[in-house]
Amino acid sequence: MRSVLLAATLLAVVSTPSFAQPYPAKPVRIIVGYAPGGGNDVIARLIAKKFQEETGQPFVVENKVGADTIVATSYVAKSEADGHTLLVTGMGGFTITPTIYGDRVTYDPLKDFIAVGTVARFAYVLAVNTSIKAKTTADLIAYAKANPDKINYGDAAPPTRLATEIFAKQSGIVVHRVPYKGSAASAQALLANDVQMVISDATALIAHQGGGAIDILAVTSRDRLKMMPNIPALAETPSLANFDFDAWVGLFAPAGTNPAIVTRLNEMIKKIVGQSDARDLLTKIGAEALTDTPEQAFERVKRDTTQNSLAAKALNLSAN
Structure with a gap:
C-alpha cells in the first residue's frame, strides 16, 4: 500500500504544471512590432513596468x-518557450497581416503562440489636416467626392488601413494610401500635410488637437470615448450608421510555454488593469481594460482572424 501511495504522489507531482525554477528566473524581453510612441508601445511599456514591480525582475x-509586425512576431515564434521572451501585439499583427502578406508569413498565430491574455481594446480616431477645411465627417465625405484625387491617407498599420478602406468603401469616396512605420510617423505626415487624412490611435494625435494643424473629426467605435466626449462616433453620421471598428492589444508567448507561467502572467495582467493609474493611462490613449482568460483571448483571436481576413480579401488588400 505504501508503494502505491508513493507512486500516486509522484505521478501527481509530475503531472501538475509547475515551474522548474522560480519565474521569472532572469530578465524578460517583451518584443513589440510597432514603433515607439503608439498605443501598442505605450501598453507594452505599462506591462513591463508593472511586471517588473510585481516580480523584481527586469522586463x-x-x-x-x-513588415507590419512580421519581423517581431516571427522572432518570438522561434524563441525558446520558457516565458522569458514574450510578444505584445495588436489585432492587426495576428488577424490581418497574415492575409495581406500571404506566403511571406511563416508563422500561424493560432498554432505557434499561446494567448496569455488581451490587455486592452481601443478605438481609432479619424483626423484631417485643416487645409481641407472639414469640420465634420460629412464635410470630409463631401470634399472627397468633389476632389477624388486630392486625399492621401497615412497607413500606420494593418488595422488602421483596414478601418480606412472600410470607411472609404461605405462613404463612396476615393482615398490614396501612403504607408508609414507607425502611428507617430503618420501623425507627423498629417501635421505636415504630406497626407490629408488618417485613421489612427489617439495617442499620436490628441496632443495636436486644437493646435491649428489638424482636426479630429470622429472616433471609430460605436460609442464616444470617455477621453474625448465631444468627438462624435463615425456611426453618428447617417451614411455610416453601422460603422463600428475597434482593436485590441494582447500578450502572447511561444507555443509550448509552461501553463503555470501563462497563468501567472495572466493573473498579473488582471491585477495591473485593475489599478487606477493603469486605467487612467489606458483612458488617456482611448483604451479600456480587458480581463480575458487565456482561453477567451484565444477565441477572440480566432474570431477576429476569420472576420478580418474576409474583410481584407473583399477589399483586395495586399502588401504591395
Whole structure:
C-alpha cells in the first residue's frame, strides 16, 4: 500500500504544471512590432513596468519594427518557450497581416503562440489636416467626392488601413494610401500635410488637437470615448450608421510555454488593469481594460482572424 501511495504522489507531482525554477528566473524581453510612441508601445511599456514591480525582475521592451509586425512576431515564434521572451501585439499583427502578406508569413498565430491574455481594446480616431477645411465627417465625405484625387491617407498599420478602406468603401469616396512605420510617423505626415487624412490611435494625435494643424473629426467605435466626449462616433453620421471598428492589444508567448507561467502572467495582467493609474493611462490613449482568460483571448483571436481576413480579401488588400 505504501508503494502505491508513493507512486500516486509522484505521478501527481509530475503531472501538475509547475515551474522548474522560480519565474521569472532572469530578465524578460517583451518584443513589440510597432514603433515607439503608439498605443501598442505605450501598453507594452505599462506591462513591463508593472511586471517588473510585481516580480523584481527586469522586463525590457524591444521594438522590432518591420513588415507590419512580421519581423517581431516571427522572432518570438522561434524563441525558446520558457516565458522569458514574450510578444505584445495588436489585432492587426495576428488577424490581418497574415492575409495581406500571404506566403511571406511563416508563422500561424493560432498554432505557434499561446494567448496569455488581451490587455486592452481601443478605438481609432479619424483626423484631417485643416487645409481641407472639414469640420465634420460629412464635410470630409463631401470634399472627397468633389476632389477624388486630392486625399492621401497615412497607413500606420494593418488595422488602421483596414478601418480606412472600410470607411472609404461605405462613404463612396476615393482615398490614396501612403504607408508609414507607425502611428507617430503618420501623425507627423498629417501635421505636415504630406497626407490629408488618417485613421489612427489617439495617442499620436490628441496632443495636436486644437493646435491649428489638424482636426479630429470622429472616433471609430460605436460609442464616444470617455477621453474625448465631444468627438462624435463615425456611426453618428447617417451614411455610416453601422460603422463600428475597434482593436485590441494582447500578450502572447511561444507555443509550448509552461501553463503555470501563462497563468501567472495572466493573473498579473488582471491585477495591473485593475489599478487606477493603469486605467487612467489606458483612458488617456482611448483604451479600456480587458480581463480575458487565456482561453477567451484565444477565441477572440480566432474570431477576429476569420472576420478580418474576409474583410481584407473583399477589399483586395495586399502588401504591395
